[in-house]
Amino acid sequence: MPRLLKTEQRHLLLEFFHERFGMDQGHFDPFDIFAFSRQAFLFRRQDKALDWPASSFVRCGLPFVRNVAGYLKPTTVFVQRFGNLATKNVLDMEMEQVGQLCSNGEIILSALPASLDTGYVIIKMQQHYLGIGLLLEGNRLLCRFPKAMREAISRLTPG
């Protein structure tokens, strides 16, 4: 069974999203956060989920963030749903650029907005929040989209 994060753990997690992406913690007031294995889940708050018999419980809520090699990495589905709450470390890219990123797995960005720091960034194309990229020193951006989605983007942006 997943465990409900205590107030302090919840605060630490949401503080990360506030610091890294400028997401106001208040946006997540209607949700509980559950931890299971190395992943946290965002679940619409009500008092019933934990009463469910463990024998048939499979999962509750939306995968939210996971621990990857000691770093917190937001999930693609979380970014697609809640990326619009981010006010920093959001990279707005042209379709052609996103296509290159997906085809090659990484690109070197020629210029970066000042609001971007190295680490995980949210990638946006037009008004669509696509997923996560990893920005490294030297303006190197690594694609962290799921493979099937990368293929779908590559098909949409041939060449």
Add this chain to the structure above:
Amino acid sequence: MNLSPQTKHPFITKLYEYQELIPDFEGLIDHLYRPMPVYFRINTIKTGVDEAKNFLRQEGVEFQDTIIPELIKVVHHNHKRPLLSYHLGYIYPQALSSCMPVLALDPRPGEMVLDMCAAPGGKATYIAQRMEDTGFVVANDRKRGRITSLLANVKRLGITNTLVTQARGEHLDLPYKFDKVLVDAPCSGQGKYRIDPVSGTLKHVVKGKTDLSAIQKALIKRAFDTLKPGGILVYSTCTLSVEENEEVVDFLLNRRRAKLLALELPIDFSPGITQFKGKKYNEQLELTGRFYPHRIDSVGFFVAKIAKDGTEAPAS
């Protein structure tokens, strides 16, 4: 229409048993030779209807609007593999008639809803969407393999209000009761059958010899017992079989204080059957709905809306 020898499947023989009951029966036989149209439901949890339509156009999808604002009928698209819209969780491929059980259930924000046979999640995720991703949805299914697709769809569509469980619906152990319950029961799937116009063989045939009617009766009874007083149960299948539809609902009406409610749905349907092969069923069954493939250009469906203890729907 004369059916080719290869189509002498028991289903075809069985279908002729309904000849007198199904309006424009020849039209139904003709329709079996046509490909099933594709519909996309737009997931308004993640995007707006217009926004998704614009993106689909960018992806080269041609479509028409339907009577349901969030459902579009695909006229043409070149992609053999899932679209980016699919990976972004903007769309769920869902038949027009498959939306009807959810519209009949009419889930509202803040309610507690159980989908007893939920995988792969088309109706459970539509329920969550109609509830604006609030309240509480329990999406249950029996088989581990099917749970995987249910989990993937709940995740892809960005849903936060759903608990996924794995248990036999008829033995579901519940710590609480629900406002609304959907039983989209496992069935013979006759409403999905197609005849390959080239080979003449029947496609989408469900294999196995399980006593479906017995399972369906156990499911509907258990589902009814999980409702709060005044709660609403919707029972649906994608088959034309009277034994799997009216007879199952009749079974419930004979064993519980259940009352059928009239369906108010946006597409054409025929009333349920009250007499078949010498058997008489409860007169209330006229309030159930039969959605015939040739009348709606979609999968054949059966929908019954049932209230507990004869009361009306709970106040929302």
